[in-house]
Amino acid sequence: MRLITAGILVLLATSTCALGTEASKYPPPDLGPDYVQPPGHMPEITHEIMPIVDIAILAVALVLASYLALKQRSRKGIWILGVVSLIYFGFYRQGCVCPIGAIQSIAEAIFNPAAVISLVVILFFVLPLIFTLMFGRTFCGSVCPLGAIQEVVLVHPVRLPGILRHALGLLPCVYLALAVLFAATGSAYVICRYDPFIALFRMNGPAGMLILGACFIVISMFVGRPYCRFLCPYGLLLSWASKLSWTRVTITPNECVKCRLCENACPYDAISKPNTKTLPENRKRGVIGLLGMMLLAPLVIGASAWIMVKTAPTLAKMHPTVRLSQRVEREDSKEVSDTTDASQAFRESGRPVEDLHATAAEIRENMTKGSLIAGLFIGLVIALRLIALSTRRTRQDYQADRALCVACGRCFEFCPVDPRNKKPTDGGLA
Amino acid sequence: MSNAQDKLTRRNFLRTAARGTCAAGLGALAIASAGNVATRRSVWQIDPSKCTACGNCATHCVLTESAVKCAHQYAKCGRCNFCFGYYKSGSSGAKSHSGVEFQLCPTDALLRKWLIEDSYEYTIDLEKCTGCGICVKGCKEGNGSLFLQVDHDRCTNCNECTIATACPAQAFVRLPAEKPYWFDQGTEHKS
Incomplete structure (x- = not known):
């Protein structure tokens, strides 16, 4: 319904806004006191109630996901919850608002005091992190629609070589740094713009995004959760939270008998094998390797920061004002003869060119500063990964990796210790 | 063996401390963005x-x-x-x-x-x-x-x-x- 209140009408008529103040070129005729102005069109916000529902459903889904994964240990339940989340958050709510994209809103809100952020976005960002600090990445397992769509289409998991996995595993930190950088400088929300599944959720979108979505679906059929593992910036934050989690998903509810049945259960390479037999390796070699990595760390951090600062001018082009400033400069220097919609709009606005260039210069400067920080961050993460790779930690049994496990529950069914998996026929054989 | 146990306890202690810090940080972040910026939709x-x-x-x-x-x-x-x-x-x-x-x-x-x-x-x-x-x-x-x-x-x-x-x-x-x-x-x- 398109509701208009009388109050708004009065407001409209007596409006003192910028639109109404300038004298009209064509003054309206005197239509007499009987003339009733048609109502203005200002429909109310119909999505007002939805965010509260969204938050409630998110909270319930998180509780349910944690219960199903940790208490109930039900792969089926987790899968069904995932499908429900996919239908609601994905296809019904069309993938917006989501915690992954909320990173950018939060970043912009912190760095730009003029930015307006809603409580819903803050809660969407914070809630899954809190749950992960408590129970591990149960959000990824069955609440996130992006995770669920990849989970559902995974038909034939192929194991990737370790080196490729570790290399690709560094991408989320680069993506996170860039997404925060672009959001903080007000340039773009890259996570939203290049969300591979959003076009599928909406069944609509630019051709490029639909093709990208289709490619991701095809890859997801053979490589487990490529987006979650090798791109998702929120997944990176959750993996850190998960490392500190209070409790988490375990492969077996009791003591591991090292039967090796679960060894190949995980399509996400999140099961760590016991390594007591391979230890102790040459201690001296290990120490030298670790020292080498520690010495390498400053180099990695420095190189990463240097690369980012060098690419800052290119990155700044993500900001429309910087692009516009460059375009106007080229037009003014007669380098190009035609105009674009943006440059035309700028010239019509009557804003001084110097003002535009000054704003663009400020954005470029911010981008350079931000790039330095982003570069240091990326370097630090890579260095810490390298150091972590060169340390050995004793594991007595099969464990779900704290950071990588997304609580999908596939391994539950393989564990013979779990009383749930004991079928009636087992008793006869024993 | 006792050494490993100790190590485990220490690690668990550090983990709990880090978790607490993280939770506090998250809370601070939420409050900062909610208070400083605007809670308006x-x-x-x-x-x-x-x-x-x-x-x-x-x-x-x-x-x-x-x-x-x-x-x-x-x-x-x-x-x-x-x-x-x-x-x-x-x-x-x-x-x-x-x-x-x-x-x-x-x-x-x-x-x-x-x-x-x-x-x-x-x-x-x-x-x-x-x-x-x-x-x-x-x-x-x-x-x-x-x-x-x-x-x-x-x-x-x-x-x-x-x-x-x-x-x-x-x-x-x-x-x-x-x-x-x-x-x-x-x-x-x-x-």
Whole structure:
């Protein structure tokens, strides 16, 4: 319904806004006191109630996901919850608002005091992190629609070589740094713009995004959760939270008998094998390797920061004002003869060119500063990964990796210790 | 063995401490962003003073039928006989005609009703309006009473508006949900 209140009408008529103040070129005729102005069109916000529902459903889904994964240990339940989340958050709510994209809103809100952020976005960002600090990445397992769509289409998991996995595993930190950088400088929300599944959720979108979505679906059929593992910036934050989690998903509810049945259960390479037999390796070699990595760390951090600062001018082009400033400069220097919609709009606005260039210069400067920080961050993460790779930690049994496990529950069914998996026929054989 | 146990306890202790710090940090972050920034709900809207009516609104929305529609500020409208938003320029001889060949609107969404001698009232058929902005561009020659606005019973309020990214004039801004339309703004908003 398109509701208009009388109050708004009065407001409209007596409006003192910028639109109404300038004298009209064509003054309206005197239509007499009987003339009733048609109502203005200002429909109310119909999505007002939805965010509260969204938050409630998110909270319930998180509780349910944690219960199903940790208490109930039900792969089926987790899968069904995932499908429900996919239908609601994905296809019904069309993938917006989501915690992954909320990173950018939060970043912009912190760095730009003029930015307006809603409580819903803050809660969407914070809630899954809190749950992960408590129970591990149960959000990824069955609440996130992006995770669920990849989970559902995974038909034939192929194991990737370790080196490729570790290399690709560094991408989320680069993506996170860039997404925060672009959001903080007000340039773009890259996570939203290049969300591979959003076009599928909406069944609509630019051709490029639909093709990208289709490619991701095809890859997801053979490589487990490529987006979650090798791109998702929120997944990176959750993996850190998960490392500190209070409790988490375990492969077996009791003591591991090292039967090796679960060894190949995980399509996400999140099961760590016991390594007591391979230890102790040459201690001296290990120490030298670790020292080498520690010495390498400053180099990695420095190189990463240097690369980012060098690419800052290119990155700044993500900001429309910087692009516009460059375009106007080229037009003014007669380098190009035609105009674009943006440059035309700028010239019509009557804003001084110097003002535009000054704003663009400020954005470029911010981008350079931000790039330095982003570069240091990326370097630090890579260095810490390298150091972590060169340390050995004793594991007595099969464990779900704290950071990588997304609580999908596939391994539950393989564990013979779990009383749930004991079928009636087992008793006869024993 | 006891050494390993100790190590495990130490690690667990550190983990608990780190978890506590993280939780506190998250809380601080939430409070900081909630307190410092604004807890208001905000929505997308077009700043008509920046809008150039380029036509991107009709084609770039994630909705099949754009959330952007033409709005009419009746108080400002001159009720012209030859309306720049209604008639194609150069068809001034057509004054009294309402033939479709003289009309600007490609979907016949701008309606005209006779009031008194040389005055007409112009209304918008929202079912037909695509938000292309052709009439808005025309009306800029006149009083500028026609302009594009995001309809909030249609807009899904995406985190990043796809029209905003395609807007050449950077005219898309976020307005607080209590005042989601440009024509009820008292003062000009910071973009």
